[in-house]
Amino acid sequence: MMSARIWRLAAADERQTEALAAELKLPLPVARLLVARGYTTPDLAEYFLRARLSDLSEPERLPNIPIAIERIAQALATHEKIIIFGDYDADGLTSAALLVRFLRALGAEVEAFIPHRLDDGYGLTAPALAKCIEQHHPQLIVTVDCGTCSPEAIRSTNIPVIVTDHHDPAGEISPAFAVINPKLGSDPTLRQLAGVGVAFKLCHALLKYLRRSAPQSVVDLKDFLDLVAIGTVADVVPLTAENRILVRHGLLRLAETKNCGLAALMEVAGLAENPDAWHIGFVLGPRLNAVGRLGNAAKVLELLLTDDQGQALELAQQLDAANRERQEIEKRIVTEAMHEIDGHVQRGRGHQRLACHVPRAAVGTASRVLTGVGVSYSLDQRIAPHCDACLASWTTDSYEPSCFGVAAPAVYTSATLPVPAYTAPSAPVASDNISTSAPLSIDSTVSSAFNV
C-alpha cells in the first residue's frame, strides 16, 4: 500500500555527506541520512551501521558494578541462595529469566520472585520483599527493573540487596548493598538501557571477573541475547547506541533460539519468518505482558525458564489465550471510555466545532484503566488538549463549572470533514450537572475485569 506520508529529509552538511559516502563507499542518500542524524564521521557511522558486539562499552562504566559482582561471586563460591526480585512486565520478566539462567549456568542456587501485580503492586515494596523472603529464604537478593528508590523495603531487611534498575531516580535512593542504575551514572548513552540491558551488563561484568580466575568458562553470554532483545524492544526504549547493538544480535539469536519457551511462543504465535523488532513489539511482547497485566506473571517466568518442550508449548498456549482475553477486555473498556466521553459532548456555543465537556475524572479514569491494561495509545485522538472555544486547558485539576476542560474532539475538527452525524445526549449536559464524583460506568468495568 502506498503511504500517504511525504518524507522530507533533514538538512545535512553536503561536504560531510560526500566525505562519508566516499570513505565508507555508501550511496549518497544513505550518507546524507546518517549525517543528518549526527553520524557525521566514518567512526560514528560505522558504529551505527555495523552495530558490533565488540562495540559494547565496558560494563564497569555502570555505577557500583565492582562491589556488586564481588558480592555475587562470593555468593557463588559459598553456595548462598540468591533470589532475583523481578517485575511483571516483559522487561522485568526477561531480566529475571536472564539472571536466573545465567547464574544457574555458573552453578548458582538461584530462583526468581515476581511480585503479583494486583496483590503486591509495582516494584520493590516492603510487603512484597517480606513475601519473597518468607517464600525463598534467600541470602542475597538481586532486583531487576526495580528498586532504585525503595528505601523502606531495603531498611525492612538485613539481607543484602543488589539493585539493578533503569528507572529515573525519583526520591531517596535505596540504601542497598549496591544500586546499579545507568541514570545514576554519567554516561548518557547508557541511560537508554532497558532493565534487561542493565542486567546483561551485570552478567557481562561478572563473567569478566570470573574469567580472571577461571578463563575456561563455558558460559557464552551471546546465548542470552534473545531475552535481552525482547525486554529491550518491549520496554520501548530508543533503539540507538548500545540498545541497537543488543537488539540486532538478540534478534539473530532469537531466530535460532535455544530457549524452548521462546521457541514455543513463536510457534504458537505463528511466527515463521525471522523475527524483527516489530514482531517483538506486536507479536511476542503482548503475549508476554498479558498474563502479568491480568494478574500473575509467574507463568511467563516459567515459560522463559523451562527446558521441557511439552511444558513450554502448554504455557505458550496459555499465554496466547490470555492475550486474546486481554484484547477483549481492552476493546470493551475502550468502547465504554469513548462512550463515556461522548456522553459529555455538546455543541460549542456558536462555534463550528464541537465542544466537549469532559470531567477530568472521566478522562483520568479512562487513561488509568487504559494504561493499566497496556493500551498503548492515549485518548488524545479523541480529546484535543485545549478547548478551541475558550482556550481552557483540560488539564485543570479542579472542576470549574463554566468551562471544565472543554475540549474539541480532534476526530471531529478536521476542516475537510463535515460535522458528523452526532448523537447528542438527550438533554444537553449542563455543566453544573457534571460532578467529578459521579460514578462512571468505566469503574464497574474495571472492577469486574480485575476484581479490584
Ligand SMILES: [Mn+2]
Ligand atoms: Mn523496564
